[in-house]
Amino acid sequence: MSVLSALIAVLLAYLLGSLVFGVIFSRLRGRDIRDADAPGGSGVYRQYGALAAVTVTLFDLLKGAAAVLLALALEPASVPWAVAAVVAGHNYPLFFRFEGGAGIAPLMGALLVAAPLPLLVAVAVGLLAIVPYRRLWQATLKLNAIPFAAAVAVLVAFALSLKWGGTAPLLAGAGVMALRSLQLLRRGGVA
Numbered sequence: 421m422s423v424l425s426a427l428i429a430v431l432l433a434y435l436l437g438s439l440v441f442g443v444i445f446s447r448l449r450g451r452d453i454r455d456a457d458a459p460g461g462s463g464v465y466r467q468y469g470a471l472a473a474v475t476v477t478l479f480d481l482l483k484g485a486a487a488v489l490l491a492l493a494l495e496p497a498s499v500p501w502a503v504a505a506v507v508a509g510h511n512y513p514l515f516f517r518f519e520g521g522a523g524i525a526p527l528m529g530a531l532l533v534a535a536p537l538p539l540l541v542a543v544a545v546g547l548l549a550i551v552p553y554r555r556l557w558q559a560t561l562k563l564n565a566i567p568f569a570a571a572v573a574v575l576v577a578f579a580l581s582l583k584w585g586g587t588a589p590l591l592a593g594a595g596v597m598a599l600r601s602l603q604l605l606r607r608g609g610v611a
């Protein structure tokens with residue numbers, strides 16, 4: 421393993437993650453979304469509508485995928501670290517005062533390359549879990565449905581990755597995502 425190539429891959433992943441497209445989009449529209457809402461797809465949906473939310477989410481997914489592709493090209497052993505770094509960049513962005521999103525979209529983008537099968541099945545299960553969650557637990561937990569679905573998806577993806585591969589990148593990225601989610605929860609909710 422080339423340590424230098426691995427370090428470059430991780431640094432590039434962090435810088436890519438730091439491009440928080442919800443913040444960039446809102447600044448192009450004349451303000452900073454973080455003054456009113458979260459910079460992820462949900463916050464952008466609430467502030468700017470569906471088209472903006474889809475666009476921002478797509479770019480946040482793409483940077484996650486790009487980070488893994490770069491790591492694969494530079495040093496394949498660095499992939500789990502690159503996944504953690506791209507999520508960390510999104511959550512604690514160098515370019516935006518280290519205040520970003522929760523990491524769901526970049527983690528999904530990264531896993532689309534690093535562990536596609538576990539990701540796709542897990543996302544389907546996570547989305548199915550939204551309906552009972554909204555009815556039964558959301559009022560108590562005060563956690564929005566998408567972060568809840570992401571938590572369910574991570575557990576399912578972990579179980580599947582033991583058979584299909586991708587456990588290390590999944591755990592690395594989900595660990596950073598979970599850290600941020602706990603931080604946001606303690607502040608009063610994840611958007």
Ligand SMILES: O=P(O)(O)OC[C@H](O)CO
Binds near residue numbers: 520
């Ligand atoms: O975790 P993020 O920042 O990609 O945001 C995704 C969704 O907005 C969470 O509700």
